Amino acid sequence: MADVWQSAMDHAVAVARKAGEIVRGALKDERTVMTKSCAVDLVTQTDQKVEQLIIQSAKEKFPTHRFIGEESVAAGESCILSDDPTWIIDPIDGTTNFVHAFPFVAVSIGFSINKQVEFGVVYSCLEDKMFTARRGKGAFCNGEALQVSEQADIHQAIVATEFGSSRDPAAMDHIFRSLRNILCLPVHGVRGAGTAAINMCLVASGCVEAYYEIGIHVWDVAAGSLIVSEAGGVLMDVEGGDMDLMSRRIVAANNTTIAERIVKEIVSFTLQRDDAPLQS
């Protein structure tokens, strides 16, 4: 049977690599930094340029497909996931890192059908690592198969998380209480690459046992979620149960034992869903 989605995945890999060239080139120039929801929620013209490249090039080849892009949503487009073939794009995941030339910057492209991620592509531009996954066909980094860590003892684990792009005091209190709970289990360490997508690829690569965060968006995690699950990992909501791509919350771990142990320590809170009706 013809594999109708392979040509879309091939295009995603090619355009992610092209986008990586643009990101690396932009690092040599002055970067104009703008802000979105608050003073630490950064965006640059490179974010916008890369998203336009990905969307325009994909539209030419796949005119019936739909698109959810971080910067298009920031400009007012809706963020509704339908059953249609949909590209879920974070043109630069790790924009703050990009602004500071901190060397973890990713292009993240997820692709969903019937609201289920069919393939994921995360290109770590400065490491030149192309992470890919196709549903049911495994996860890879530069063609090498990925496998999550086998560690089941939380006390022998490294956990990744981020502080997010909001400095709302109440949310920060929850974030720090969760961080303290997890650090004091104890775990071997807590790390953060500064990008959800690369944190999830580190889980898929077996470098860290888990990543959790409240505050992410669907475009941060769509591609990485499949890369984790195809590398043998699990996805969960921060309160247990199924991960919901639109909920702004995620636990991605090497196994259920580690995931459930982390869920116990998270002081959770809710945020407006990505697919909430647009404010009029």
Ligand SMILES: O=P(O)(O)O[C@H]1[C@H](O)[C@@H](O)[C@H](O)[C@@H](O)[C@@H]1O
């Ligand atoms: O760099 P972007 O695409 O904005 O995504 C990051 C987000 O800004 C941060 O708030 C999160 O903590 C990171 O996990 C995202 O990767």
Ligand SMILES: [Mg+2]
């Ligand atoms: Mg992002």
Ligand SMILES: [Mg+2]
């Ligand atoms: Mg981004």
